[in-house]
Amino acid sequence: MLNSDKIARLASYALIYEVSLSPKPGLVSLIDVGAHDDMDYMDFLKSSLVLYDYFKISYELGEKSKGEDFLELREYGKLYEDKMKAVTGGANTHKGIIFSLGLMVYASAIEMRKENFSFEKVIDRVAYLNRGISNELKIEKAETHGEKNYKKYGLKGIREEAEGGFKKALMGLAFLKEAEKKTNFDYALTGTLFYFMSLIEDSNIIKRGGLEGLEFLKETSSRVLENKLYENEAGMKEIQKINEEYKRRNLSPGGCADFLILTLYFYLLEGNID
Numbered sequence: 001m002l003n004s005d006k007i008a009r010l011a012s013y014a015l016i017y018e019v020s021l022s023p024k025p026g027l028v029s030l031i032d033v034g035a036h037d038d039m040d041y042m043d044f045l046k047s048s049l050v051l052y053d054y055f056k057i058s059y060e061l062g063e064k065s066k067g068e069d070f071l072e073l074r075e076y077g078k079l080y081e082d083k084m085k086a087v088t089g090g091a092n093t094h095k096g097i098i099f100s101l102g103l104m105v106y107a108s109a110i111e112m113r114k115e116n117f118s119f120e121k122v123i124d125r126v127a128y129l130n131r132g133i134s135n136e137l138k139i140e141k142a143e144t145h146g147e148k149n150y151k152k153y154g155l156k157g158i159r160e161e162a163e164g165g166f167k168k169a170l171m172g173l174a175f176l177k178e179a180e181k182k183t184n185f186d187y188a189l190t191g192t193l194f195y196f197m198s199l200i201e202d203s204n205i206i207k208r209g210g211l212e213g214l215e216f217l218k219e220t221s222s223r224v225l226e227n228k229l230y231e232n233e234a235g236m237k238e239i240q241k242i243n244e245e246y247k248r249r250n251l252s253p254g255g256c257a258d259f260l261i262l263t264l265y266f267y268l269l270e271g272n273i274d
Contacts, residue, residue, distance in 0.1 A: 026246030
């Protein structure tokens with residue numbers, strides 16, 4: 001039976017699965033810090049364990065929510081962002097996930113109270129909860145990376161994804177399940193990451209490399225997907241070379257990694273629904 005403990009465990013597993021995956025382009029993994037000099041695998045592991053309690057709270061808040069807003073969840077999100085930074089020495093390992101997966105867990109609890117539960121209804125609930133959130137970008141002085149990207153490039157970033165309920169996570173789930181028919185789970189996850197890289201205007205890439213970095217993201221993801229490099233060992237060696245190039249360019253698609261975590265959450269949840 002699903003409850004807040006089980007859901008929190010699945011959400012934490014999703015975080016650990018993602019960071020343990022290797023090779024990844026410019027991202028922290030079990031054997032590589034990627035393009036980062038401020039965080040490593042142990043930081044992500046500590047952060048994942050700390051956030052277990054946050055996901056448990058997120059689900060319990062959703063169980064009693066009327067489904068109209070997530071104001072209380074936002075306050076817990078700020079609290080657990082501080083807890084995350086406390087255990088990582090200030091490293092921002094999972095800030096985006098505190099927002100996106102916290103909301104996904106919260107919306108899951110709301111929809112599980114009803115008949116005919118589906119992931120599509122969870123996505124719709126998240127979209128409803130985030131209605132109009134992009135308006136937060138329309139301010140005079142840009143301070144956050146998202147606000148600066150909007151001012152400079154007109155990109156709405158994670159807020160636009162949130163207004164859509166992070167629906168690309170379900171597209172990733174379909175890709176992962178299809179890829180898993182042809183290769184092992186780890187390789188399929190790698191392919192799914194590159195699938196997200198082909199879809200998403202990753203704010204972390206833009207922050208580090210501007211629009212040129214974003215173009216490089218699209219070029220490399222197209223090459224991996226078109227040649228199905230994620231399906232075999234020879235292809236994975238090519239992906240390792242791509243990782244080295246991302247490190248050289250100081251690029252890290254953290255937003256795409258967050259979507260991989262959301263897909264993993266759905267994948268693990270699907271396997272635990274009776």
